[in-house]
Amino acid sequence: xxxxxxxxxxxxxxxxxxxxxLFAAYPDRPITYQIPFNPGGQSDVExxxxxxxxxxxxxxxxxxxxxxxxxxSIGWAKMxxxxxxxxxxxxxxxxxxxxxxxxxxxxxxxTEQLVPVxxxxxxxxxxxxxxxSQFKSLSDLVAYAKKHKGAVTCAGSxxxxxxxxxxxxxxxxxxxKLTYVPYKGASPSVAAFLGRHVAxxxxxxxxxxxxxxxxxxxxFGTEKPFPPMPAVPTFKDQGYNILASIxxxxxxPPKTPKNIIKTLEKAFLSISRNPQVKQQMLxxxxxxxxxxxxxxxxxxxxxxxxxxxVVKEFxx
Amino acid sequence: xxDSIFIxxxxxxxxxxxxxxxxxxxxxxxxxxxxxxxATMGLALLVPFTFTMAPATGLIMLAGIYVGAMYGDSIxxxxxxxxxxxxxxxxxxxxxxxxxxxxxxxxxxxxxxxxSYGSLTxxxxxxxxxxxxxxxxxxFGPPEYFWLAIFGLTIISTISSGSIFKDLLAGTLGLMxxxxxxxxxxGDVRLTFGFTDLQGGIALIVALIGFFCxxxxxxxxxxxxxxxxxxxSVKPSFKVIREVISELIRKPTLMLRSSAxxxxxxxxxxxxxxxxxxxxxxxxxxxxxxxxxxxxGTIKGVAASEAANSAMAPGSLxxxxxxxxxxxxxxxxxxxxxxxxxxxxxAEMFTTHADVTFSFIMGLLVxxxxxxxxxxxxxxxxxxxINIPSRFLAPAILFMTVLGSYAIRNSMLDVWIMFVFxxxxxxxxxxxxxxxxxxxxxxxxxxxxxxxxxxxxAGGASGSVISYMVFRPISLILIFMCLLSALWPLxxxxxxxxxxxxxxxxxxxx
Numbered sequence: 010x011x012x013x014x015x016x017x018x019x020x021x022x023x024x025x026x027x028x029x030x031l032f033a034a035y036p037d038r039p040i041t042y043q044i045p046f047n048p049g050g051q052s053d054v055e056x057x058x059x060x061x062x063x064x065x066x067x068x069x070x071x072x073x074x075x076x077x078x079x080x081x082s083i084g085w086a087k088m089x090x091x092x093x094x095x096x097x098x099x100x101x102x103x104x105x106x107x108x109x110x111x112x113x114x115x116x117x118x119x120t121e122q123l124v125p126v127x128x129x130x131x132x133x134x135x136x137x138x139x140x141x142s143q144f145k146s147l148s149d150l151v152a153y154a155k156k157h158k159g160a161v162t163c164a165g166s167x168x169x170x171x172x173x174x175x176x177x178x179x180x181x182x183x184x185x186k187l188t189y190v191p192y193k194g195a196s197p198s199v200a201a202f203l204g205r206h207v208a209x210x211x212x213x214x215x216x217x218x219x220x221x222x223x224x225x226x227x228x229f230g231t232e233k234p235f236p237p238m239p240a241v242p243t244f245k246d247q248g249y250n251i252l253a254s255i256x257x258x259x260x261x262p263p264k265t266p267k268n269i270i271k272t273l274e275k276a277f278l279s280i281s282r283n284p285q286v287k288q289q290m291l292x293x294x295x296x297x298x299x300x301x302x303x304x305x306x307x308x309x310x311x312x313x314x315x316x317x318x319v320v321k322e323f324x325x
Numbered sequence: 326x327x328d329s330i331f332i333x334x335x336x337x338x339x340x341x342x343x344x345x346x347x348x349x350x351x352x353x354x355x356x357x358x359x360x361x362x363x364a365t366m367g368l369a370l371l372v373p374f375t376f377t378m379a380p381a382t383g384l385i386m387l388a389g390i391y392v393g394a395m396y397g398d399s400i401x402x403x404x405x406x407x408x409x410x411x412x413x414x415x416x417x418x419x420x421x422x423x424x425x426x427x428x429x430x431x432x433x434x435x436x437x438x439x440x441s442y443g444s445l446t447x448x449x450x451x452x453x454x455x456x457x458x459x460x461x462x463x464x465f466g467p468p469e470y471f472w473l474a475i476f477g478l479t480i481i482s483t484i485s486s487g488s489i490f491k492d493l494l495a496g497t498l499g500l501m502x503x504x505x506x507x508x509x510x511x512g513d514v515r516l517t518f519g520f521t522d523l524q525g526g527i528a529l530i531v532a533l534i535g536f537f538c539x540x541x542x543x544x545x546x547x548x549x550x551x552x553x554x555x556x557x558s559v560k561p562s563f564k565v566i567r568e569v570i571s572e573l574i575r576k577p578t579l580m581l582r583s584s585a586x587x588x589x590x591x592x593x594x595x596x597x598x599x600x601x602x603x604x605x606x607x608x609x610x611x612x613x614x615x616x617x618x619x620x621x622g623t624i625k626g627v628a629a630s631e632a633a634n635s636a637m638a639p640g641s642l643x644x645x646x647x648x649x650x651x652x653x654x655x656x657x658x659x660x661x662x663x664x665x666x667x668x669x670x671x672a673e674m675f676t677t678h679a680d681v682t683f684s685f686i687m688g689l690l691v692x693x694x695x696x697x698x699x700x701x702x703x704x705x706x707x708x709x710x711i712n713i714p715s716r717f718l719a720p721a722i723l724f725m726t727v728l729g730s731y732a733i734r735n736s737m738l739d740v741w742i743m744f745v746f747x748x749x750x751x752x753x754x755x756x757x758x759x760x761x762x763x764x765x766x767x768x769x770x771x772x773x774x775x776x777x778x779x780x781x782x783a784g785g786a787s788g789s790v791i792s793y794m795v796f797r798p799i800s801l802i803l804i805f806m807c808l809l810s811a812l813w814p815l816x817x818x819x820x821x822x823x824x825x826x827x828x829x830x831x832x833x834x835x
Contacts, residue, residue: 048369049658054665057373076735078525079507079514083734086521113514117521162786168512188786190467190779191510193771196657200650204463207783219649219669293664 035095035269039070043099045084047077052100055257059280066276081105086117093262095269101260104171107312111320112169125305126270127277128258131296132213134175135229147227147247154185162188164198165211172211175230175253177323182249213255218294230254237294258305274302333683336381337691345386346688350695353393357409358401360534361729364394368658380666381684388688391655392444395635396696399436404711405722407538411529411599412634414764415606419626426622427557429708434569435624436631437700443632444693446584447639452686458592459647465593468794471776472803474769477600479810480607481762492762499766502527509775522738531730531739532767535746536760538726543751546719554711554718561705573628579609580632587633591640592652599768605633639689646674
């Protein structure tokens with residue numbers, strides 16, 4: 010009897026003190042939302058748009074923290090070392106989180122260590138020339154490049170980035186050779202293109218949309234036409250099987266409990282479904298997404314399978 | 326257009342807007358003055374607050390922050406030899422010697438007045454001639470950036486510590502440090518020694534704090550047990566304000582040249598203000614009648630640096646407002662703010678949204694005046710900081726250096742790097758090395774590398790790399806300037822010799 014009482018007391022104490030988290034509703038304290046880029050970038054703009062709405066839904070403060078460097082890898086390397094308790098989440102960007110581990114060997118994290126919660130924004134990648142260029146269509150450019158090997162220069166942001174991989178895939182699909190000139194970021198590459206230092210530009214939809222008066226977009230790497238510029242054909246329409254975009258979402262450290270992911274997923278998706286948020290994104294040249302955790306995981310896996318051989322082939 | 330200017334001014338002088346502008350300038354000065362906090366961060370933090378404001382009000386406040394920060398970074402540069410942002414490196418060259426002589430207030434007032442002057446000149450250019458200048462800015466391609474970086478490196482020959490060999494060595498060290506991390510092109514990870522945090526490279530501000538601030542503390546406070554940070558205590562007075570401003574007004578060439586350099590380097594997208602102040606300082610020393618005064622504490626040096634880095638701010642807005650291409654990181658944040666208010670820089674800023682644009686430009690203009698005002702009166706307060714005894718001030722500065730190094734990227738590794746650089750800086754200052762060439766190499770290394778590799782790629786596609794890199798109008802000008810700048814010390818030495826020769830001849834005749 011005495012032993013039974015003791016056992017019961019012990020059990021009771023264990024329940025109360027050792028595993029209080031089982032009973033406390035998540036979240037019960039501020040959540041850190043890491044942005045692995047500089048303040049003011051597009052990932053930051055999205056986080057700032059979500060921040061007040063997240064605080065309202067989750068009932069706790071959301072603190073945006075910047076950890077820039079290495080094209081995002083430093084922030085993601087930090088995230089995989091965080092405790093998986095739902096109080097640390099980070100913006101994740103595709104293709105960055107797939108291509109960095111593939112191209113660098115040790116990027117500080119592995120793609121599968123970043124557990125996606127939701128993807129909320131796509132930025133289709135397009136190929137553009139200036140309005141007065143001799144290339145009136147993608148087929149003009151392909152025909153010219155076939156005759157003049159490597160003579161067509163195209164700018165893009167970074168190496169082993171979304172733009173670079175789209176360029177590699179396009180070369181292969183069209184059987185041509187272009188010259189890719191990488192720039193440190195999107196705005197220097199746009200500047201070089203507008204200054205006619207290169208003939209063509211790989212760029213994100215928002216940049217192409219912003220400069221639409223001066224340029225001709227030859228194709229977008231989308232399944233369906235890009236809503237703000239529906240007249241531009243897709244690569245697929247023209248016979249090249251290329252889907253290229255920069256997708257933004259949010260992820261948590263490995264081994265984060267399912268129920269926590271569910272709570273965050275619900276919060277992010279309800280913001281994505283907000284018509285006002287959707288309209289703001291479209292106005293700026295982005296495509297709103299509402300991809301949940303399961304869909305995002307499957308999507309990332311399919312991209313790993315698609316890109317691994319491309320990186321392997323071109324990385325000597 | 327003059328209608329728009331007046332409408333803009335009217336907007337700025339709305340009671341609510343002028344209050345927000347003043348607030349912005351104050352905030353900007355604080356963000357600029359604390360190493361580790363940058364104008365970019367200040368702007369990014371405030372952008373969400375401007376969502377709910379009218380577009381003009383929000384932009385006027387952002388204008389205040391930007392202009393304030395461009396002045397604020399000179400305060401620690403002058404007082405404790407630590408540039409608040411990389412743009413104020415050249416301000417330390419003469420600012421700190423000034424405060425060592427007990428003339429901190431002179432330096433602070435000169436910085437405030439010349440910041441306003443530079444900002445004002447560049448704003449007038451921005452308001453009158455933005456569209457044609459923006460087109461000129463697009464002429465800067467990879468070869469031009471490469472030559473600009475090389476030109477920047479020739480400045481090493483002017484910031485001399487006496488031995489050109491030591492300076493070149495220090496510059497090379499800086500260039501090598503700049504290769505740490507991800508390659509700007511190719512994306513290879515270099516020299517990280519397995520630290521994933523080093524993939525981001527060496528943060529400039531961490532190097533600045535390490536090489537400029539720590540050695541000074543170690544040297545003067547701990548090494549020589551000085552009781553105060555400067556030998557002579559400062560006695561601020563209104564007389565100083567009047568003297569400094571009237572002296573600077575009587576140097577229109579210096580002021581105009583510095584402002585012009587800042588504006589031009591500012592509008593070349595990406596080059597930013599980090600080198601504007603260096604180039605301007607270099608030219609000021611080159612063309613001055615008494616070049617030997619530079620580096621020993623002259624308000625001319627402070628003025629040259631600050632006028633240029635403040636002129637850079639409106640300069641970097643030229644390609645932003647007319648083409649939608651941000652010329653500096655803070656300009657990128659302002660681009661985001663404009664887009665969120667439904668404006669599209671590059672197309673309609675000077676037509677459909679002219680009223681808002683000119684409110685913004687006039688905001689910058691009025692903020693420039695506020696800087697002189699706040700800076701002059703603030704100098705009474707700021708200058709006294711160095712009268713605080715070392716045993717209180719030195720720990721406070723040390724604390725700030727750690728905080729600043731950590732804050733820039735939320736990284737503890739940066740703090741350790743700062744300490745290592747501080748010790749290297751201390752030892753090398755004992756060996757009579759100047760830290761400036763190291764930092765110059767660190768700033769310009771990536772520009773030179775990027776420009777060279779991009780030129781080789783694009784030049785290779787066009788047929789000949791050499792002709793792609795050399796035979797372009799701006800390239801040719803820059804190459805000529807590189808040669809001129811590199812050979813200048815020889816010319817100066819020859820001129821000196823000739824002058825001395827004349828003097829001794831006269832002596833002989835007498």
